[in-house]
Amino acid sequence: MENVANVVPPQRRDLPVAADYALTVRGLLALPSLAGAEVAAGAAGLDTVVRWVNVMEVPDILPWVKPNELLLTTGFPLRHGGQGGTFDPSVVARLVDGLAERGVSALGVKTGRYLDELPPDMLDTAERHGFPVLVLPRGVAFDEVMSEVFTQLVDRQTWALDVADRLHRTLTALVLGGGDLPQIAAEVAALFDTAVLICSPDGRVQTTGGAEANSAALAALPLFDPSGRFRTEQVHAGLQDAPDATGGQLAVARVIAGGTDHGLIAAYGPNGGLGPVTVQALERAATVAALAITKQLAVSAVESKFRGDFLRDALNGVAGPPELVTEHCAQLGWDVDRPLAVIVARLDESSGPASVAGRTPMDRLTAAWEQVLRARDRAVPVVGFTHELVALVPAEPESVQRTVAELVSSVAGDRGGGRRSFSTGVSRVIGSIADLAAAYEQAGTAVRVGRRTHGPGAVAHFDGLGVHRVLSLVSDPGELRAFAAEVLGPLGADTPDALDLRGTLQELLDRNCNVAETARSLHFHYNTLRYRITKLETMIGPFTSDANLRLDVALALRVVQMRGL
Structure with missing residues (x-):
């Protein structure tokens, strides 16, 4: 798409300032109810995202846990998880194994009445997985923790919707004021500090935006073929890891209007950290991009009709x-x-x-x-x-x-x-x-x-x-077929033997019927080729000595090569 000369530069002050959307385990520790919590093991996983919170009331909790969940518990389910309701440290260690494998964000344990301290096997397993195990303050109430966590999650979701909505309104005003795809890409790239690409359904890049370093990092991804086409078949809508092995992330949204696929818009963060808010905002930007493309197509349709009519007359x-x-x-x-x-x-x-x-x-x-x-x-x-x-x-x-x-x-x-x-x-x-x-x-x-x-x-x-x-000037294809059949006879058939003999015949004609050169070219014994020539002359006549027949045979072979007759 082309830049519009009279477009007013976008007013980025109308856009919300990018912030940290994701709530992590580290962020939870700043909540008032968890201010006194201690990280007993697994500190390497403190940056894991938390999207849910739940309470563990029974020892066999694994079938009900969800990824990115903060699990809260007292020592009671841990104390009575062994055979016959007894305490078994190995069972607690296997529980941590299962929680880590299922993507649970962290386990918060309130010690005291049922469990004075966490078993070493449990802590060693958590440390090995980088799975945070938190020791909660004894006086904290689970409903207080859950209320604060839910409040934080709702606040972040509200902020994400606000970002998407305000971006949508800003971009819509930009397009209605004469802006186009380059301005849309520049706005989104500036908001999230990413490189942004908008392309057609088959990957032809329409425009890109973003800082030079981010754009260069996007161009270096193994997602472009030698012609510059973006390999749309290798990405999907939503958030995904970029195929660069450096922690980069891609957020992708389809550009669709009225059931018509106009391509996609993709944002690339070389250092990751995009999150769901980027996807939500990108989906709104895709809607506006579809508006800009539809507008441009409507104008192009009129211009193309006029240009096409004139070029047809000129041709x-x-x-x-x-x-x-x-x-x-x-x-x-x-x-x-x-x-x-x-x-x-x-x-x-x-x-x-x-x-x-x-x-x-x-x-x-x-x-x-x-x-x-x-x-x-x-x-x-x-x-x-x-x-x-x-x-x-x-x-x-x-x-x-x-x-x-x-x-x-x-x-x-x-x-x-x-x-x-x-x-x-x-x-x-x-x-x-x-x-x-x-x-x-x-x-x-x-x-x-x-x-x-x-x-x-x-x-x-x-x-x-x-x-x-x-030969193409002959208006009647049937006449050409008849000529080829008359000259070649059974040699014009599509059988394997006929195809093989036609190949030998064409090689002979290409080498002016020089038997020695043809035999070397086809890797035949001299006598073998002489035998084939005798067989060919039996089928089509003495082409080696009749120049007029050779011309007819050469033309007939060309006719056979022509398809669709």
């Missing part, structure tokens, strides 16, 4: 004199006064769905080509029609093949996001817009013949079509 040679076409293109932001090659891309047949989340495969292909080309040159004409995409790419005759190969590779990426295969045709390089109609016809011929000759995903240049270009 068909009915847009007016070359000078007028060049001037009109300049008004549309296109530079066509330079050497150009016309590229035509068409989707290959597929059994997949006609559309994905409201976007047709042609829409997705057009968006990918636009993003790749405009990253190189914003003045390149790129228009998607109903059945094909057309681009006028600046190129020189000696470098056009390399340029097109790089473009196709970048657009195809690693085929993430459900993008379908497409075939590409390339015209000769033209030096004047007066030759545009002829170049468009060349590119159309190249993509059609290239797909027939090489199958789906072909990239064909008009100058490289050879005799296939002449």
